[in-house]
Amino acid sequence: MRQETLLKRLQEKSKEIMGEGKHFHDFAHVIGVYRNVEKLLEHEQGNRLILLTAALFHDVKRNYQSHGAEGAKYVKELLKLIPEFPQDLIDSVVKIIDSHDKEQKTQNEKLFYDADKMDAFNELATARSFMMYSKEGLSLEEACFKYLDLIDNFFNKLHTDTAKKIIKKEYEKTKQFALKLVKRYER
Template sequence: MSLESWQSRFEHWLHQSWPQDDKAHDVAHLKRVWYTARRIMRDTDANPLVVLTACYFHDVVNLPKNHPERHLASSKAAVETRRILQHEFPDFPTALYDAVAHAVQAHSFSAGITPQTLEAKIVQDADRLESLGAIGLARVFYTSGALGRPLFDSSDPLGKERELDDSRWTLDHFQKKLFTLPDTMQTPEGKRLAQHNSHFLVTFVAKLCAELQGDLCQLDESVLRDFTPRALKY
């Protein structure tokens, strides 16, 4: 069966059987992760069916960012993915179960699991790239809005005189996680894309900080100076 046929079947099942109110982790997100993974996978020996399947089921168990078991979500998703493949897609090759499950389990940032296979590295990179660039910017504010978090601490937006806390302030998440993502990428193409898209986020923060100081036309040069080297060190 072709990859396109598997993709169509997976999407049909998800639309019919996967109730998901989190629009930052919906079927459109899964599809984008697959397209990014497909780009990263070019000219590699990765098994495309493993990558495709892990991309489409990596969030099949998706706990809210503030859930106490958030770090266990990807392990639960790996177990659920096996169950779904066994019962809903009995013609899926059983020999690929372990590889798919590992890629699903290792994708999560909060789980802190090191990917051991090329397929898992590709899926992890592709999913993390969804947190960068324009899509990442939209998703972080969507998620924070859903959680009721304020945008930033107006008196100290960059947390220079306080401890960073992204469970309280949305902008803190850029320093706590997003600006660190290029250092975590597992593949050369993933790193290259992360460099480019994290630069976009640094520029956004520089523009935001300038506006908070009353300058609507420039960028805050101190933000570019302090954060661009971190985001573009490769």
């Protein structure tokens, strides 16, 4: 099976799974990360099939506290059921999913981390963040300050200069918006 055909099949499966009661990190986020992987791979070295597969399934267990570890277990079993998926790549996909919110050591893990965090700098991600803060019980004021810290943290922890260059304008726009929110609470 050609890689593009396999990726289309994996996208369909991801859309099915990520549509099942996902409130924050849904299929729109998954596709954002997928596109970011593609952008990064125009300038950086990495395994395309491994990274794009990880993008499609990295948040399947986002409702769990340890969603990376839980997602990794789930995806390992899922990919074993797809005979067209190269079985020798499953462990690499699983490792990326497990490590995407932990320490990243390999080039693929670092690229994936960057692609995931790059999706935080858009309007939908802003809405997602505030929905999550509301669920956590934060006041609007607390959420504004937390959001400003979040976007600075995400940008500053990007591993590659490529990611920083690609996302810089969106980061600056998002930061200006966050600063306007915070300014409303300055006394």
